[in-house]
Amino acid sequence: MKSFRGSKRIWPGYVPPNKNELLSSWIFRNSREHKIKPHSFTKFYLNTSSFWTRDVDKFINNETLHLICKQTPLSITQIKDMQLVSYQDIIFNGELLTSYSQGISNLGIYHRTRTQNGLLICPTCLGRDKYYKKKWRLLTSIGCLECNSYYIDCCPKCLSPIIFQRLAIGEKSTYQEYPIYLCWKCHYDYRKCRQIRLPKIVRNYQNYIDKTIADGYNRHINYSFLYFDIVYLILRRVQSGSTLWTRIRDAFIKEFGIKEPELFHKCQFPSFKLRSKIIPFIYIIMEDWPESFVIFCKKHNLRYSDFTRGEHDLPFWFYRIFRDFF
Numbered sequence: 437m438k439s440f441r442g443s444k445r446i447w448p449g450y451v452p453p454n455k456n457e458l459l460s461s462w463i464f465r466n467s468r469e470h471k472i473k474p475h476s477f478t479k480f481y482l483n484t485s486s487f488w489t490r491d492v493d494k495f496i497n498n499e500t501l502h503l504i505c506k507q508t509p510l511s512i513t514q515i516k517d518m519q520l521v522s523y524q525d526i527i528f529n530g531e532l533l534t535s536y537s538q539g540i541s542n543l544g545i546y547h548r549t550r551t552q553n554g555l556l557i558c559p560t561c562l563g564r565d566k567y568y569k570k571k572w573r574l575l576t577s578i579g580c581l582e583c584n585s586y587y588i589d590c591c592p593k594c595l596s597p598i599i600f601q602r603l604a605i606g607e608k609s610t611y612q613e614y615p616i617y618l619c620w621k622c623h624y625d626y627r628k629c630r631q632i633r634l635p636k637i638v639r640n641y642q643n644y645i646d647k648t649i650a651d652g653y654n655r656h657i658n659y660s661f662l663y664f665d666i667v668y669l670i671l672r673r674v675q676s677g678s679t680l681w682t683r684i685r686d687a688f689i690k691e692f693g694i695k696e697p698e699l700f701h702k703c704q705f706p707s708f709k710l711r712s713k714i715i716p717f718i719y720i721i722m723e724d725w726p727e728s729f730v731i732f733c734k735k736h737n738l739r740y741s742d743f744t745r746g747e748h749d750l751p752f753w754f755y756r757i758f759r760d761f762f
């Protein structure tokens with residue numbers, strides 16, 4: 437029997453979203469509650485057979501959005517709040533794009549599989565809470581402060597990307613339910629992952645980032661996305677395929693002893709391994725703003741043009757340092 441709430445026709449086994457849960461994770465849990473495979477669930481209730489072949493945490497079409505709204509107690513705003521668009525004006529400014537939006541990972545969707553390790557997990561959180569969190573799609577997410585351990589971006593045993601909805605793919609006609617904390621491919625139990633404790637600098641870094649996202653501002657600047665603009669700009673300058681503009685990369689190699697070969701290949705989405713090495717150092721050089729940054733730039737002879745590469749002006753709060761100290 438379906439229940440009625442106003443004009444809504446609520447799913448019989450409806451379960452509400454958890455705190456900061458991804459839309460895909462919530463729909464997946466609802467399909468389980470109904471003992472229906474996720475693909476069949478979205479086909480039946482949302483009238484779409486392509487739900488799982490899109491990055492639904494980035495985009496769903498209006499029809500699907502309204503169908504979800506009609507069949508759950510949630511408002512459109514509450515549904516969108518589970519999507520990555522909720523980081524608009526916090527991490528990125530302007531529209532959320534499927535191809536690239538600052539700070540948001542790409543999954544590299546290819547049919548039912550993924551070519552990129554765009555979804556992270558904290559194995560302990562996943563084992564305990566049994567849902568996937570929004571911040572596990574952010575490029576600045578490196579470690580879980582609650583569990584004091586690094587996130588992982590793939591199965592440690594078979595190295596497959598994390599694709600939880602594929603846990604349900606089995607015999608066509610039979611419904612199978614594997615625990616959400618298993619690898620879809622080899623059924624490795626993520627909870628058994630060796631936990632790597634976060635060094636103090638990564639803890640401080642992640643704490644600052646998490647707080648910046650929660651507040652929408654930080655002690656650097658009133659608008660958090662302007663802070664992230666610079667973090668990602670420096671990340672792009674450190675990982676660079678350029679043979680001409682190498683000074684920021686050279687400075688990081690010299691100062692922090694980073695030796696990853698990946699540094700020399702330009703890539704829109706640096707690997708989790710590289711991000712977790714470089715981004716905390718970006719935080720460090722900017723920590724005691726502006727003193728630590730000025731010292732770093734002077735020591736390595738970095739100029740404003742190394743950051744802009746003559747392309748475009750950078751946010752005033754950043755530019756001002758070069759105007760005032762150089």
Ligand SMILES: [Zn+2]
Nearest residue numbers: 558561580583
């Ligand atoms: Zn955790």
Ligand SMILES: [Zn+2]
Nearest residue numbers: 591594619622
């Ligand atoms: Zn595996």
